[in-house]
Amino acid sequence: MDAFGSLLDGFATALTPTHLLYAFIGVLLGTAVGVLPGIGPAMALALLLPLTYGLDVTAAIIMFAGLYYGSMYGGSTTSILLNTPGETGSIVTAIEGNRMARKGRAAQALATAAIGSFVAGTIGTLLVVLLAPAIVEIAVQIGAPDYFAIMVLAFIAVTFVLGSSRIRGLASLGIGLTIGLIGIDRTSGQQRLTFDIPQLADGIDIVVIAVGLFAVGEALWVAAHLRRRSLEVIPVGAARMGREDWRRSWKPWFRGTAIGFPFGAIPSGGAEIPTFLSYVTEKRLSKHREEFGQGAIEGVAGPEATNNASAAGGFVPLLTLGLPVTATAAILLVAFQRYDIQPGPLLLEDEPEVVWALLASLFIGNTMLLVLNLPLAPLWAQVLRIPRPYLYAGILFFASLGAYAVNASTFDLILLLCLGGLGFVMRRYGLPVLPAIIAVILGPAAEEKLRQALQISDGALSGLITPFSIVVYAILTVVLLWPLIRRFVLPRREVPVLSEAVHAVEAVHEHHGLEVLDRPEERPADRT
Amino acid sequence: MSSGTGTTPTRRWEGRSELGVALGLAVVAVVVIVDTLGLEERVGVRGPIGPRTVPFVVAGLLLVVAVLIARDVLRGGRGEPEGGEDVDLTGGSDWVTIGLLAAAFLANALLIERVGWPVSGAVLFWGAAFALGSRHHVRNVVIAFALSVGSWYLFVLGLGVSVPVGILDGIL
Numbered sequence: 001m002d003a004f005g006s007l008l009d010g011f012a013t014a015l016t017p018t019h020l021l022y023a024f025i026g027v028l029l030g031t032a033v034g035v036l037p038g039i040g041p042a043m044a045l046a047l048l049l050p051l052t053y054g055l056d057v058t059a060a061i062i063m064f065a066g067l068y069y070g071s072m073y074g075g076s077t078t079s080i081l082l083n084t085p086g087e088t089g090s091i092v093t094a095i096e097g098n099r100m101a102r103k104g105r106a107a108q109a110l111a112t113a114a115i116g117s118f119v120a121g122t123i124g125t126l127l128v129v130l131l132a133p134a135i136v137e138i139a140v141q142i143g144a145p146d147y148f149a150i151m152v153l154a155f156i157a158v159t160f161v162l163g164s165s166r167i168r169g170l171a172s173l174g175i176g177l178t179i180g181l182i183g184i185d186r187t188s189g190q191q192r193l194t195f196d197i198p199q200l201a202d203g204i205d206i207v208v209i210a211v212g213l214f215a216v217g218e219a220l221w222v223a224a225h226l227r228r229r230s231l232e233v234i235p236v237g238a239a240r241m242g243r244e245d246w247r248r249s250w251k252p253w254f255r256g257t258a259i260g261f262p263f264g265a266i267p268s269g270g271a272e273i274p275t276f277l278s279y280v281t282e283k284r285l286s287k288h289r290e291e292f293g294q295g296a297i298e299g300v301a302g303p304e305a306t307n308n309a310s311a312a313g314g315f316v317p318l319l320t321l322g323l324p325v326t327a328t329a330a331i332l333l334v335a336f337q338r339y340d341i342q343p344g345p346l347l348l349e350d351e352p353e354v355v356w357a358l359l360a361s362l363f364i365g366n367t368m369l370l371v372l373n374l375p376l377a378p379l380w381a382q383v384l385r386i387p388r389p390y391l392y393a394g395i396l397f398f399a400s401l402g403a404y405a406v407n408a409s410t411f412d413l414i415l416l417l418c419l420g421g422l423g424f425v426m427r428r429y430g431l432p433v434l435p436a437i438i439a440v441i442l443g444p445a446a447e448e449k450l451r452q453a454l455q456i457s458d459g460a461l462s463g464l465i466t467p468f469s470i471v472v473y474a475i476l477t478v479v480l481l482w483p484l485i486r487r488f489v490l491p492r493r494e495v496p497v498l499s500e501a502v503h504a505v506e507a508v509h510e511h512h513g514l515e516v517l518d519r520p521e522e523r524p525a526d527r528t
Numbered sequence: 529m530s531s532g533t534g535t536t537p538t539r540r541w542e543g544r545s546e547l548g549v550a551l552g553l554a555v556v557a558v559v560v561i562v563d564t565l566g567l568e569e570r571v572g573v574r575g576p577i578g579p580r581t582v583p584f585v586v587a588g589l590l591l592v593v594a595v596l597i598a599r600d601v602l603r604g605g606r607g608e609p610e611g612g613e614d615v616d617l618t619g620g621s622d623w624v625t626i627g628l629l630a631a632a633f634l635a636n637a638l639l640i641e642r643v644g645w646p647v648s649g650a651v652l653f654w655g656a657a658f659a660l661g662s663r664h665h666v667r668n669v670v671i672a673f674a675l676s677v678g679s680w681y682l683f684v685l686g687l688g689v690s691v692p693v694g695i696l697d698g699i700l
Contacts, residue, residue: 037613054687082613167596168607171553174590178556181586185567185579192583193563216633222614223629223660224621231613388614390671393656396629400636400652401645401679405689413637417630428621429549430607447582459576 003133010356014062014364022059023361026066027368034074035380036391037082037231038222042327043214044071047395049207049335050402057339058357064335065361066368068328072311073117073369076304077380080109081234091272092279093307096292096299101234103295107377110239112249112297113304114373120257120305121366124312127261128319129359132348135320139345142468144452147321149469151446153476154323157266159435160479172431175422176439179204186444187451199411204419206334208403209440212416213433214327215399217423219392224424226388233384239377249301252282256305263306264313266325271310278306312362319343319355323442330437546607550598557590628659644694649676 013019029051033044048067052060080097093113100109159169182193183203194200241249256278263274282302283292292299317323322344324330336343341351348355373380403416426433450464457463478485564583609617632655639648650672657668680700683689693700 050683050689051687053689078613165600165605165607167593167600170589171549171593171597174553174586174593175556177586178560178590181560181583188568188579190567190579192567192579193560195563218612220626220629221610222612223625224623225615225617225619226622226625226660227614227616228661387662389657389660389662391614392660393653393662394675396633396656397649397653397675398679400633401649401683401691404640404645405683405691408690408692410637410641413633413640417633417637420633424626425549425552427610428607429546430609431549450582451577454577 003129006352006356007129007360009353010358010360011363013058013353013357014360019059019062019357019361020364022055022063023066023364024368026063027070027365027372028066030067030070030072031074031077031369031373031376031380032070032383034071035077035383036074036386037078037384038218038391039071039395040214040327041068041071041075042210042331043218043395044074045328045331045335046207046210046214047398047402049211049331049338050398050405052335053338053405057341058354060335060339061354061358062361064332065358066365068311068332069117069121069308069362069365069369072308072328073114073373074380076113076117076307077110077373077377078384080106080113080300081236081381081384082231092275092303093300096279096296096303098234099293099295100297100300101236101295105295105297106234106236107239108241108245108297109295109300110236110377111241111374112245112301114239114370115241116249116253116256116301116305117308118366118370119253120260120307120309121312121369122363123254123257124261124264124309125315125359125362125366128312128315128362131265131316132319132355132359135316136345136348139320142345143466144449144456145464145466146468146472148446148449148453148464149472149476150321150323151442151449153472153479154325154438154442155435155446156476156479158325158438160482165430168429168431169435172426172433172435173439175426175431176436177443179209179436180440180443186448199409203444204415205403205406205412206337206441207406208412208416209419210331210334210437211399211403212419213423213426213437215395216416216420217427217433219395219399220420220424221427223392226392233381236377236381239374245297248288248297251285252278252298252302253305255281255285256302256307257309259302260306260309260311261313264310264325265316271307271326274306274310275303278302315359315362319347320345322347322445324438327434327437330434330441333441546601547598549607550594550601553590553594553597557587557594560587560590625659625661629656632656632659640694641692642694644680644692644696646673646676646680646696646700647694649679 014023029048030044033039033048034041036044039047045064045067048071052063055063076093076097079091079094080101082098097109097113100106155173159173160166178193180203182200184190184194184201185192191201259278259281260271260274263277264271279299279302282296282298283289286292286296286298288296288298311326311328314324314326314329317325318329318332322333322342324333333343341347341354399416400413403412404410406412423433425431426436453463454460560583564580564587567579611617632652635655636648636652639651642648650669653672653675654668657672662668677700680691680693683691684693
């Protein structure tokens with residue numbers, strides 16, 4: 001097959017000693033930074049982005065592949081070994097994995113997470129290899145109006161599908177779109193929202209925005225609410241599993257992969273829904289239902305595989321349409337754009353070497369991760385003990401260095417602090433950061449496509465209507481009207497597993513957010 | 529937690545502070561509209577949509593959201609503060625820490641081109657660690673300089689990215 005031939009070429013590129021070294025550094029650093037509490041995968045990638053500045057494009061992308069999976073895996077280690085959950089994608093791991101760890105089965109929890117991630121990542125990447133060329137064939141035929149429709153769908157999906165409040169997601173979207181407007185309008189050459197500040201004419205560098213909102217915003221937010229009592233880290237030896245653990249884990253790995261990949265490939269707001277879906281599925285199918293909530297290995301194996309499969313699935317829209325659907329994918333897109341590579345349908349034709357080397361590196365990185373993480377678990381447990389003042393001082397330190405290095409500009413540092421302040425306010429009042437980042441990245445492109453489409457049709461709105469875009473807008477309408485549909489059309493006939501998953505998500509939000517006053521159903525203002 | 533005792537002073541204050549989000553969004557919307565009105569609609573434009581359309585739509589979105597959030601807050605809705613491994617949401621925000629962190633951050637921004645990253649970065653790290661409650665002054669100074677000098681070497685020699693060396697020129 002053609003895809004496999006190209007993939008072999010990719011392996012030939014990626015398996016040179018230098019490139020292997022970069023992949024190794026990427027996996028190691030990604031895991032180390034991802035393990036640090038308070039640093040999620042997106043923030044880890046944003047902070048480590050500067051490390052690739054001096055590299056040529058292939059080496060940089062290969063290193064990034066390692067960072068991507070490494071930071072993801074690091075996050076789940078944190079959830080298992082610390083007795084409090086971090087970001088949304090690993091909430092489930094925190095529930096079951098941490099219970100397992102407290103019962104003295106930390107090594108087994110880490111092992112099933114590592115092997116499950118490997119299985120899911122490998123199958124997921126394989127699916128990307130198989131699917132991407134086929135989707136590109138369709139994607140090259142779609143025009144400006146179709147792109148515009150897809151981007152609007154991405155905006156609405158990341159804004160509306162998740163989070164406890166839709167209007168706050170929408171506010172975040174608006175903030176991102178506004179930031180995206182700053183700079184010279186590409187079509188007319190006029191300056192918008194630059195207030196005659198010359199440094200703003202080219203817009204705000206996306207690295208500064210990402211580092212500001214994710215890293216500085218998070219550091220300020222945590223600093224203002226720092227737990228003074230240090231958390232208990234559960235000690236662990238090398239990760240390993242017994243025969244019984246294997247027997248109970250392998251099916252959840254494959255089921256998790258099947259659930260996670262499709263959710264990753266569509267704009268559904270990240271890994272939260274599929275991981276819960278996997279958790280609930282495993283609970284229903286398990287012969288050990290009573291263990292769930294007390295540390296059932298299936299409840300770690302399934303969701304962890306789901307998490308990684310959805311991360312792999314995210315490469316499909318990213319590589320074929322240039323569409324990031326998660327925060328981590330958004331940072332990857334930024335990494336591409338720094339080398340003037342525009343992911344999209346033409347990417348496979350224009351830069352086949354980079355794409356196939358990237359895909360090959362995902363396989364290699366995944367394997368390295370497995371080999372590295374089983375024996376290194378005790379080391380990662382030590383990393384978790386880093387004194388918090390040093391951790392958050394370090395985040396600010398590296399955020400400043402990385403943002404300054406982009407343009408060697410003091411002005412960027414001031415901007416970074418302002419954006420950090422914005423990130424702080426957003427976290428305080430429950431505005432999700434993801435819609436803002438997606439809007440900053442896709443907003444200008446969406447405007448360009450909209451104007452192109454209407455230019456072709458000479459201003460008639462019918463220029464936005466194509467058979468393809470009608471389908472997209474139909475999906476959009478369903479997403480927008482979902483609460484109504486759920487209430488009136490499907491009164492008691494919801495898919496039981498899905499509704500149970502949604503219920504679990506809400507319960508966790510209620511449990512961890514101290515300010516949730518009511519269930520969303522009882523807040524009419526949220527439903528508008 | 530969910531009983532909604534909206535009478536304690538802190539809760540009432542928190543509710544009002546969230547109205548600031550709505551106000552802020554509205555202010556941004558007005559700024560966008562004023563700025564957009566200053567654009568020439570037809571200068572160098574190809575196609576029927578000029579540079580003003582999208583900003584107006586975005587400003588409209590912001591205004592609508594501002595109204596909806598204000599309505600939600602007045603009806604008792606609250607944004608859900610973000611949790612995390614190191615986050616303890618039981619108390620209020622610690623503004624002293626935030627102020628000191630911002631000061632350390634600004635010190636670096638103002639100093640980096642005058643004295644160079646090896647010094648300004650160390651000031652940033654030391655200041656931030658101090659703000660976050662670390663009182664091992666000597667150890668912190670050592671760590672701060674090790675990090676700033678180490679990262680300078682990494683960027684300049686390892687990655688080939690220029691970072692100002694400042695007053696330590698010739699020593700490093």
